Amino acid sequence: MWRDEAPGERRAALVEGGHLLEIHIQRDVQWVLGECGNGRIDRKTPSGAYIIADSGSELLLRSKISDPEGSRVAFEVMREAISEPGRTKPPEIMLRNNLPDPLPQKDALWNNRLSLPGHKSLAASIASGFDVALAGQSIVGDVTVSFQRTKAGLVFDVDGIGNAFAINSVAATEIARLLRLFQIGAMVMVDFVSMEAKTQRTQIAEIFDAASTLDQRPFERTAINGYGMMQVVRARPRPSILDHLFGTRIAALSDETQAYWLLRAVAQSSGFGPRTVTARPVVAHLLQSGQWAQWRAEAIRLSGADMVVVADEKTSGYGQVHVAQS
Missing domain, CATH: 2.40.50.140 (Nucleic acid-binding proteins)
Structure with a gap:
């Protein structure tokens, strides 16, 4: 079982045969399902x-x-x-x-979530899944599946070189995989490459259904219309991984995600000197807020050193953690 618990954020990954199948995140600052x-x-x-x-x-x-x-x-x-x-x-x-x-406490709710049927082998890193999420696309051979969050739901666009049916066959399987990987719920809209033959559209929908059988979350979908559009709907009791990563933004890490990742870096850092966390002002303010005091203290405890937060509007990426030499 691979579980990575850092201050305020828990992660787990389901892997079978070396393939990353599902990513799960629970953020304890928020109310949790069943609490x-x-x-x-x-x-x-x-x-x-x-x-x-x-x-x-x-x-x-x-x-x-x-x-x-x-x-x-x-x-x-x-x-x-x-x-x-x-x-x-x-x-x-x-x-x-x-x-x-x-x-019910958050620890118990997290353990119950990971003990559901189908969660028998949790292992490996989720970095590759995050890379796909941040890129907003997955490339399988000559087929590109791009995706973007909207208020109405997640939108997939399919593109590729060659025969439309062959492209869509690959895309249908990949989209089913991504929906499970990121635990996507609510409305999903898929724009396949258009195909005139209804029999081919039906076959692509059936390929999607077959690829979705290992995802235990029930769903409903429409047929693929003549323009290549298909809609998929699932229940949405929790945020998806994309919701967690990007928050109210479309394709940029949320302030909360940047703060969680910086606390994780502090907790996992080594060395004896104080940790200096440099972050954009809004992220620095979040880290220093009363609501995050518990997780800040936990990061300090795990690192065994004090932590100083510095606000810098020019900081790159999601910030950095520097370990002073002492």
């Missing part, structure tokens, strides 16, 4: 209410409630917060009359 808590009704809507948890975070209830605003409620998280280009959807909850005792 329970208490809060108060902040404001009611025609179809539900917004709840302010005791921690101060906002959650969404999508069912009518008779209790007045200001009432105390107990809840369970049914869908985690989802970041999309330009916006972040708050976690969705259901109300509970009684909370479990003891309350």
Whole structure:
């Protein structure tokens, strides 16, 4: 089992036969699927209410409630917060009359998630998967599968050299693989190379179905129309890997991701001197915030050295960690 737990962020990867099949991430700063808590009704809507948890975070209830605003409620998280280009959807909850005792903790929820059927062999690094995510495309021979997040969902575009059916056959299998790899949910739109023959379009859809059988998450899809378009829909109880990496941006690492990666670098660094973390001002502010104090302290504990955060607008990449000589 390959599990990489760093301050505030847990990672796991499912690998079989040397092939990376799934990536899983849990970020403990946010509410996790199945987590329970208490809060108060902040404001009611025609179809539900917004709840302010005791921690101060906002959650969404999508069912009518008779209790007045200001009432105390107990809840369970049914869908985690989802970041999309330009916006972040708050976690969705259901109300509970009684909370479990003891309350489910993030450690236990993470372990339960990885013990689901099909998670028998977790191993290896996820760096190659991140490279594909950051590039926004996967190349298989002469076939290129490009993808981009939108508010409406994830969009795939297929391109290649040669016969349209051959190109689409490769792309259908690769798209099914990427959906599983990045744990993509909600709406997915695929723009295959157009094919006039309906029988060929049906065959490509069947190839996609066959390649999706190992992904245990159920889905629905449309037929491929004459323009090459197909839609796929899955449940979306958690953020995808792309949502985690990019947040409200389209193809650039979010401030949160940069902060997590810098804390990971501090925790995994070696040497005896203080760690100087250089980051863009907004990332530096996040690292120094009260909300991140627990993870900052954990990074210091794991590295065995103090940590200093420096804001630098000109810093490159997602920042850097320097170990002083002492």
